[in-house]
Amino acid sequence: MRLSSFKSVVSKYDVIFFDAFGVLKTHDTLIPGIGRTFEYLREHKKDFYVLTNDASRSPQDLADSYHRLGLYDIVPNSIISSGMLARDYLALKVDGGTVAYLGTEKSAHYLEILGLKTLPIGELNLDFAHEVNALVLLDDEGFDWNRDLSKTVNLLRRRNIPVIVANTDRYYPMSSHSVSIAIGAVATMIEDIVGKHFIRFGKPDAQMFIFAHEQVKNHSNVSKKKILMVGDTLHTDILGGNKFGLDTVLVLTGNTQPKEAEVKIHTTGIIPTYVCQSAVV
Amino acid sequence: MRLSSFKSVVSKYDVIFFDAFGVLKTHDTLIPGIGRTFEYLREHKKDFYVLTNDASRSPQDLADSYHRLGLYDIVPNSIISSGMLARDYLALKVDGGTVAYLGTEKSAHYLEILGLKTLPIGELNLDFAHEVNALVLLDDEGFDWNRDLSKTVNLLRRRNIPVIVANTDRYYPMSSHSVSIAIGAVATMIEDIVGKHFIRFGKPDAQMFIFAHEQVKNHSNVSKKKILMVGDTLHTDILGGNKFGLDTVLVLTGNTQPKEAEVKIHTTGIIPTYVCQSAVV
């Protein structure tokens, strides 16, 4: 497998879409040197967006998390999160009643700005299940998995309501050696148990890319051929980018370990345009 | 389950998206009375589009097929097919070499206008597998299933190339009593055997809806709340429409039989906004 220089790749495009986890940061630190990439983008007047399957916080909170780590280029308007798509869906399709959720209070606050009444699953009394009109899976933190996932199954055995999964990731990197299970994997387990179809937002789905593409078009008229998607995960970032017709870069600082990249590309058939060590120029 | 009158439902929207098979026509006839629906739309100046997972023919050929049956309202510009998305993908992502395909010559002709060299799988000599740069699954007709599907598996064991599925449907109605297996189901079988991920175009994927939505926006500025999706299949039409934020109608003239509609809605959790006997006003 031939590794390309990220700088030489990025120089060929006008707009860059970045995944967040495993590309720009891990659980609690920036990828070392990533600041230089944003200096480079600024100097060369290249536009960028961060496309993240992170529904646990608002764009403002997400931007703040980069600022605290010393990266100030990322502002709320640079961020497109699957939570934004989930919120738009709820605004269009849920009329009233209670929206139950799995996740932290912070993630739910994000829904409350729609005027929807929210309730953490842990506080739901199943005798009042009939008041729940939608269920949203937001985040893997903020609830007791054993107790609340069983409660979720019982709610869905009683109520035929839309279930929205605001993060399709199955796991995310915690450090260079370890990962954590994400709400997307939990959602699949529940879906399988109750035999129902949940509504998912996030890469590789086209909606994330279209949302980002529309932001680009508001600023300039760039062809898809001049947009590059950079990600660490074949099944979300690379598949989604490929499918939307973009060129793609797989970086090896997150979910895909260097020694397994070639095998994974071969066995999945998901083929990035380039493979780079990292997104650092 | 309460059935709604299609006329009273459609009167509330400005733009209607129709699925084709099982909604407007079956294999070789129109749904009886469907002509009246298009008269109604014309009289009330409601816009419409046909969103079809049919990659076997060009929009012109598809429009002609309605004209031959006596329905003249549907013109090439009214039609958005998954084949159009597949073609756009190939134009963006495949640079040269041969594109092998499963389907009829007519479906391949559609790719040739891109300047790509096409070859039916049946004529491929596997000793020249290295010349094939993409594989497209277009149609369930036009090849010998037993022989050519095994050949497809052998091609994909040798070549790590993108595989495009231009129709995600698993089956389509032939008459009110019987169905035919579609290329989408065949694609899943091959995917499972070779363990690779294919690139699919068609409902329920958002791209079909976005493509249609962009056509709408070229004409007028209509909110998603005023667009209605009409389909006969929960997993494609209704799921896709719901997910894109549209109101949806399930009609019972195609894949979903009247006696099983309620059970299917309950067991899948895919919930249409309305259920109507047919799309006839």
Place this chain on the structure above:
Amino acid sequence: MRLSSFKSVVSKYDVIFFDAFGVLKTHDTLIPGIGRTFEYLREHKKDFYVLTNDASRSPQDLADSYHRLGLYDIVPNSIISSGMLARDYLALKVDGGTVAYLGTEKSAHYLEILGLKTLPIGELNLDFAHEVNALVLLDDEGFDWNRDLSKTVNLLRRRNIPVIVANTDRYYPMSSHSVSIAIGAVATMIEDIVGKHFIRFGKPDAQMFIFAHEQVKNHSNVSKKKILMVGDTLHTDILGGNKFGLDTVLVLTGNTQPKEAEVKIHTTGIIPTYVCQSAVV
């Protein structure tokens, strides 16, 4: 759907295989009246076995749990658990090193009688992952799901070891209204994340039935035509019994609710020989 009288059904067979949860008991009580069934079996000299996907306790502990509830007919030798099969597998296939597990200490004690060194996942230091030679998923209790399931994923990213799932159930009844997620569903989630194949023991797999059938043959020479399997779950009890060539009874006191039985039988294609309200004569 025609309901049969359990007494008239059971009278036609010489040996009865019972599932436990949802047939004989729920989480903490006996199914009301089930004692009469065992009186009937005793009077009519019909043999019986309890086939349970419960790997959380030894046959002795399981028998004790019935005695505490006042049912004395079930003795350790009447019980065939998936944990017994898992233990036999470990005895044959794991030579040394540590066996890590998810479950309670009580479930692990059961493995220790093989002389294997066991360690709860929660106490595993991943720097010593190389000492782990097998992983066993025993029970849904006894660990912190969020923390320990992520740790399990990280162990399996480092070590290519056999993973044994000693309970294939996806959920089990807690009361007539609610269920709890079982370790079998958790196993599928982990399997999906790490992309590996786990070794499962429990119904519907033939091994449970063969193990029971061999016990029967030690006592008498009974044809399969005279053995009846009684269960509350189509995918485990009924599918497994059918496949082993036994006649089967679905009872409606557990996982399959009366109002949904007919639909589930129709949509799954898993067809019990009889449906009875309960296993009470």
Place this chain on the structure above:
Amino acid sequence: MRLSSFKSVVSKYDVIFFDAFGVLKTHDTLIPGIGRTFEYLREHKKDFYVLTNDASRSPQDLADSYHRLGLYDIVPNSIISSGMLARDYLALKVDGGTVAYLGTEKSAHYLEILGLKTLPIGELNLDFAHEVNALVLLDDEGFDWNRDLSKTVNLLRRRNIPVIVANTDRYYPMSSHSVSIAIGAVATMIEDIVGKHFIRFGKPDAQMFIFAHEQVKNHSNVSKKKILMVGDTLHTDILGGNKFGLDTVLVLTGNTQPKEAEVKIHTTGIIPTYVCQSAVV
């Protein structure tokens, strides 16, 4: 990956279970040198059985096919086929009516000895669907895939009957370079379309191994520790052998190509006890 000498491995066991395709033969020839293996077994008085997911012919026909190729050690009693298990199931569970089938007349003849009336799907008139009490998927040859698979779907939309899959293989080797899709893969496609659960016989299911183990026990009292399973496919031969508690050998003359063996073992987590170039001593 360390390759072991097949002779040194086989010398440690008393009874050998062989898979057929890819281990003893390919589509139309013996694996070169395999005759020496059977000489060796004869000389050293080691017992053997052939466990094959081949339901297209009777044990007598299968034995004849080896004799025609010059290998006379394999007699009908040495062969345990998934077709034998499917036949036993039909004898126990289907009382009358017609058994429809996909496969050749030769494969159906095998069912007729039970006294069951059989009908190839291609000759079924769907107006008489109510006379069909079971459907058996026997072989990938003997029918028109496009026409008859759609007919199969339509039969199963009308009738809630048991469907038996007598061969779980998804593909089989035709030569050292190419494979052919087997009925097991076709079965999964149909199952997925109709949403029903089929009854499968064949490796990796325990029933094949138990059937073979019982034959062994009729002759001698051999511990499982002295039985070796030899196969070319991880998901059937090796998984099934491992799960039944046997030591296993993966050979590289069939479905698993030498260059991909290590990766497949790692990514599937199905770990053979040994890997050998072939089953030739």
